[in-house]
Amino acid sequence: MPESFTHVGLASRVVLGAGSLDRVADEVALLGTDRVLLIATRSARDWADLVERSLADSFAGRIDEVTQHVPKEKADAARAKAREVGATGIIAIGGGSAIGLAKAIALTAELPIVAVPTTYSGSEMTPVWGQTEGGDKTTGTDLKVLPKTVVYDPVLSQQLPLKVTAASVANALAHCVEATWTEKADPITEVIAVEGARALREGLLQVLVSPTDLDARSNLLYGASLAGSALASAGTGLHHKLCHLLGGTYNLPHAETHAAVLPQVTRVKAPEVPRAKARLEAALDTTDLAAGLFDLFTTAHVPTSLRELGLSEAKSVEAAESFEAKTGTDVRDILARAWAGERPEGAS
Known part of the structure; x- marks a missing residue:
C-alpha cells in the first residue's frame, strides 16, 4: 500500500x-x-508561416522576436501587441522562450494558449511563468498561463541541431529528477518522472546515432511532456532555484545551466529519496544517479561546467553567497563543483 498523499x-x-x-x-x-x-x-x-496561412481570418498579429528568460521590456511589449490587435488567444511555436512570452501575456490578459514546442523544455505542460528585470529573475505559478492545448509534431524538431537537442533534453531531465524530491512530490509524480526520464534517455541516445529519426524525436517529445507534467504537479526545489539565479543574474544559457548544475545537486538531494533514486537509476541504466546524469550529458557533448558557459570562479562564489543570503541554504560546495565540472563522487 502506498503512503498517504495528495496529488494535483x-x-x-x-x-x-x-x-x-x-x-x-x-x-x-x-x-x-x-x-x-x-x-x-x-x-x-x-x-509559423504555415500556421499563419492556415488561420486565415483568425490571424490577428505576430511576434517573431523572443529572448530567453523573458525580459520585462519584451513582456510589456508583447502585452501591448496583444491589446493592439485585439487578441483572444495565442499560438506559441518554438522553445521555452516563445512559450514563456506567451505565458507573460496570458498572466495579465487571461488568453488561452496553444503551444507548439520545437524543443524539449516541457514549459508547455506547466503553469510556471518567469520574467527577468534588472538581473533578477522572478518566477511564479498561475493556472492562467497553463496552455490549454499542446501540439507535439516531431517533424518540427527533426532538424534541431544535436547541440541544442542535447541541452534541451538536459533541461527536461532536470524536471524529472527534481520532481521526485520537492515538498509536493508524491508517488504519482514519481512514476511520471521516472517514465519521462526513461523516454528522454532513450530518445537522446537514438538521436545521437540518427538525428532525424522521427521515432526518436517523438520519444523525446513524449518524455518532455511527462517531465513538464511532473514538474507542474511537484513544483520546483533547490536545483531550479539555483538555475534561475544563475540565468537571471548572469544571463547564462538556460538549458546548459541545468546540465552543469543538476548532477551536483542530485549528488546531495537524491539520497533523501532512495526509492525514487533507485527507480531513476534503473530508467537511466546507471548505478549512481548523479554520475549517470553527468556521464549522459558528457556523452551528448553538453557542457557540464559553469566555467564552460563563461561564468568566472569569482562570480560562482558571488552567486553562492547571494543564494545563501536569500534562502539561508549553503550551496558553496554545489556551485564550486558545478563551476569546475567535477564528476560526482560515488560512482565507479
Missing part, C-alpha cells in the same frame, strides 16, 4: 504525432478563439 494533476489537451502541425488551426477553433496572436522563435518562422 493539471489538465491540458495533448496532441502528438508527425504532421500534427496541420491540426493547429482546428485546435484553435475548438477553443473558440477568433483573433490569434502568433509568437514564434526565429528558427520556427517557416512553421
